[in-house]
Amino acid sequence: MEKQSEVKLFGTWSSGYCTRIKLALKLKGIPYEYVEEDLSNKSDLLIHHNPVHKKVPVLVHNGKAIAESLVILEYIDEHWNHTPKLLPEDPYEKAKVRFWANFYDQKFKPSIYNIMTSKGKEQEKAIEDSREVLKVFEEGRERDFPAKSPFLNGGPLGFLDIVVGSSACNYKAMNEVVGVVVDPKKNPAFCYWMTAMKDCPLMKETLPPHDRLVAKMRSKFSLQPPKT
Missing domain, CATH: 1.20.1050.10 (Glutathione S-transferase Yfyf (Class Pi); Chain A, domain 2)
Known part of the structure; x- marks a missing residue:
């Protein structure tokens, strides 16, 4: 069984898409657990959390998975809506x-x-x-x-x-x-x-x-x- 963590990021070190999510989480001061994926041998958990694209990054928040980097960034900004804000209010x-x-x-x-x-x-x-x-x-x-x-x-x-x-x-x-x-x-x-x-x-x-x-x-x- 997967150990429950409030915020978990599945990624790979060389991916700019994954770097985006790391930056946003750090900027917002959100603690998270990072899981490094080998994309030549994807884990069952990654495929479970992103069955459509089977790609990183995937953010898992309280057991709920969000995929695609731009979608994840907006989720982070909306859920943790304290400053600094990623997107303008206007x-x-x-x-x-x-x-x-x-x-x-x-x-x-x-x-x-x-x-x-x-x-x-x-x-x-x-x-x-x-x-x-x-x-x-x-x-x-x-x-x-x-x-x-x-x-x-x-x-x-x-x-x-x-x-x-x-x-x-x-x-x-x-x-x-x-x-x-x-x-x-x-x-x-x-x-x-x-x-x-x-x-x-x-x-x-x-x-x-x-x-x-x-x-x-x-x-x-x-x-x-x-x-x-």
Whole structure:
């Protein structure tokens, strides 16, 4: 039988989606038990708690399971509704944050996957496509959230900071694996945002180690170091 714990997180160390949940729980000061999953040999408990997708992260709160990282983040913010709040109170501001969080997940992250799974000319094209998507995101963020840099809340990390920073703060690891994708010269505002978040103690202690992540990426996608 599973030992009951008020809050339990099933995840894997290298997943940005799981890092999101760790950041939110820590930011809110919510104690939790962490269960590291081997995704090549998923536990019966993970499959029990997420029978639809059989993926991490899964948050189990008082025996009730919540899946999908964006859904979990909103659950955390609504259930533990004390400050700091992850999402703005104003409905329009909240809608903008949700829009760009979905854009990041539905457009930018798939563009990175395309880079990792392609080679040669196809990979070069995938890198250019990804940069175009990032440019749209960067311009949209600056337009919709003016004068809120580096963090959208103007203080602690917020919803969009967590969604993006949990993976994009590792852009140097990605650059090391496949070549320069996120370029500080071409995307200065985005890289400034990432640098500011990486300097945040909470982000710094939660992100996976750079060298270990580089090794994981190369192993997962069978990639060799880029030519210099």
